[in-house]
Amino acid sequence: MQSATLHRRAARAAAVLTVLFLVLLALVAAHWGPLWAVDRDIAVALHHSAIRDHGFTRANRVLTDWFWDPWTMRALLAVAVGWLLWRREWRLALWVAVTTALGTALQQAVKAALDRERPRWPNPVDSANYAAFPSGHALTATVAFGLLLWLLTLHGAPARWLRLMAAVGAVSVLGVGFTRLYLGVHWPSDVLAGWLLGAALVYGAIASYGYARSRTSEREASPEGRVRP
Numbered sequence: 001m002q003s004a005t006l007h008r009r010a011a012r013a014a015a016v017l018t019v020l021f022l023v024l025l026a027l028v029a030a031h032w033g034p035l036w037a038v039d040r041d042i043a044v045a046l047h048h049s050a051i052r053d054h055g056f057t058r059a060n061r062v063l064t065d066w067f068w069d070p071w072t073m074r075a076l077l078a079v080a081v082g083w084l085l086w087r088r089e090w091r092l093a094l095w096v097a098v099t100t101a102l103g104t105a106l107q108q109a110v111k112a113a114l115d116r117e118r119p120r121w122p123n124p125v126d127s128a129n130y131a132a133f134p135s136g137h138a139l140t141a142t143v144a145f146g147l148l149l150w151l152l153t154l155h156g157a158p159a160r161w162l163r164l165m166a167a168v169g170a171v172s173v174l175g176v177g178f179t180r181l182y183l184g185v186h187w188p189s190d191v192l193a194g195w196l197l198g199a200a201l202v203y204g205a206i207a208s209y210g211y212a213r214s215r216t217s218e219r220e221a222s223p224e225g226r227v228r229p
Contacts, residue, residue: 006206006210007206007207007208007209007210007211007214008207010203010204010206010207010210011203011204011207011211013199013203014200014201014203014204014207017196017197017199017200017203018197018200018204020196021134021193021196021197021200024189024192024193024196025110025114025133025193027189028114028116028133028189028193029114035189038188038189039187039188039189040187042181042188043119043181043184043187043188046181046182046184047119047121047125047184049182050125050182050183050184051123051125056182057125057182057183060178060179060182060183061125061126061179061183063175063176063179064126064137064176064179064180064183067172068137068141068172068175068176068179069137070104070136070137070140070141073140073141073143073144074100074104074140074144076144076148077096077097077100077143077144077147077148080096080147080148080151081093081096081097084096084151091209091212091213092151092154092209095205095208095209096147096151096205098205099143099147099201099202099204099205100143100144100147102201103139103140103143103197103198103201104136104140106197106201107134107136107139107140107194107197108130108136110133110134110197111130111131111132111133111134111136112131114131114133115131116131116132116133116187116190117131117132118131118132118185118186118187119132119184119185119186119187121184124184125183125184126183126184126185127185128185128186132185132186132187132190133187133189133190133193134190134191134193134194134196134197135177135180135186135190135191135193135194136194137176137177137179137180137194138173138176138177138180138190138191138192138193138194138195138198139193139194139195139197139198139201140194140198141172141173141176141198142173142194142195142198142199142202143198143201143202145165145168145169145172145173146169146198146199146201146202147202147205148165148169149162149165149166149169150202150205150206152165173195177191177194177195
């Protein structure tokens with residue numbers, strides 16, 4: 001019963017986050033003036049700081065290019081999938097792998113469809129490829145740490161490990177969003193979109209995995225209500 005309640009709550013969270021992402025997508029596609037003004041003001045203010053503080057700018061480049069790079073995040077998830085396969089948890093390994101791949105596919109598809117231009121500066125401090133919306137760094141970090149925290153919870157990790165993972169995840173997800181803005185390669189709404197879509201994917205994975213497990217348990221239950229060996 002508790003598991004069923006959990007995956008229903010996760011499904012509702014995924015639905016809300018998806019709606020919020022779609023609303024933001026629509027506003028960006030419509031070039032909504034108030035959103036554009038906020039995006040521009042924040043981006044300009046951060047860029048002015050970045051071109052003045054060279055040391056802090058270099059630190060942000062190291063963090064975004066090495067520690068919080070999407071390929072680093074995918075490598076962490078690949079290790080997690082390998083560990084699950086070693087434990088013969090085939091379904092869970094599949095869920096993590098598919099969610100990771102789906103995140104990459106969705107962000108590339110939305111980038112290509114919207115084709116939002118990145119900020120342009122006469123004196124850039126960094127550069128990036130592909131379209132701006134949504135931020136792939138923000139999305140991938142959200143998916144990676146969300147899935148890792150879920151896996152630790154599923155496997156009964158001690159509370160201190162869960163708190164540590166939650167803290168590291170929060171710092172990383174918020175931190176990578178800041179680096180993308182500070183380095184002038186994204187608008188704030190790009191980062192927000194990456195967070196929303198990434199979180200929707202994580203909650204969607206939790207909901208669908210819980211539903212699949214409950215259906216399997218129902219099929220395996222005997223007429224007497226016992227689970228067959």
